[in-house]
Amino acid sequence: MPITATFTDIYTAVCxxxxxxxxxxxxNRFEEYAHTFTPDGEFQHTPGVPPARTHAGIIEELRRFNTRFADDPVQRRHMFSMLNLTPxxxxxxxxxxxxxxxxxxxxxKEPVVGPSCLVHDVLVIEDGEVRNRSRRVEHxxxxxLA
Known part of the structure; x- marks a missing residue:
């Protein structure tokens, strides 16, 4: 979808x-997922694990992370909500x-719920397409407590 200059159109394109x-x-389409990031993109999703960088690094990290499910077949669904987008x-x-x-x-029958997270992304628009420059996930x- 081509992105126009209005904020509403950009917000819709981001959704x-x-x-x-x-x-x-x-x-588990990790290669395609990685290519939703910029070529130098950064992806940090697990506390204590350094961020993955570049498409190849993101693919490698996702494969590594998902080895934990090799003997435990699961279907995971990530539910995103309450998007706040700021130029x-x-x-x-x-x-x-x-x-x-x-x-x-x-x-x-009943899914396991969790983790609950706050996600911080930096998004760019390149050639009319939204891309992640970086993602940091806080669990x-x-x-x-402060």
Whole structure:
């Protein structure tokens, strides 16, 4: 979808982008998911694990992370909500939203809920397409009281 200059059109394009991106992730289409990032993109999704950088690095990190499910067949669904999109002076956009992960196992009716997260993205528009420049995920259960 070509992106026009209005904020409403950009917000809509970002929502469409996230819908496509998360379905790639939940379908284990890691190569396609990685290419939703800029070539130098950064992806940090697990506390204590350094960010993955570049398409190849993101693919490698997702494969590494998902080895934990090799003997435990699951369907994971990432639910994104409460998107706040803010233009930056450099032409990119800060996007903050909530993410909740639902994990379902064969034969188990009720999904496991969690983690609950706050996601910080920097998005750019390149050649009419939304791309992630960076993603940092904060897990809610890791918060500390000040």
């Amino acid at each position: 469409q982008f996230y819908g496509r991106q998360v379905q790639l992730l939940d379908s 930056r002076e450099d032409g990119a956009y800060d996007a903050r939203f909530y993410a909740l992960v639902l994990t379902t196992r064969p034969g188990v 809610d259960h890791m918060f500390t």
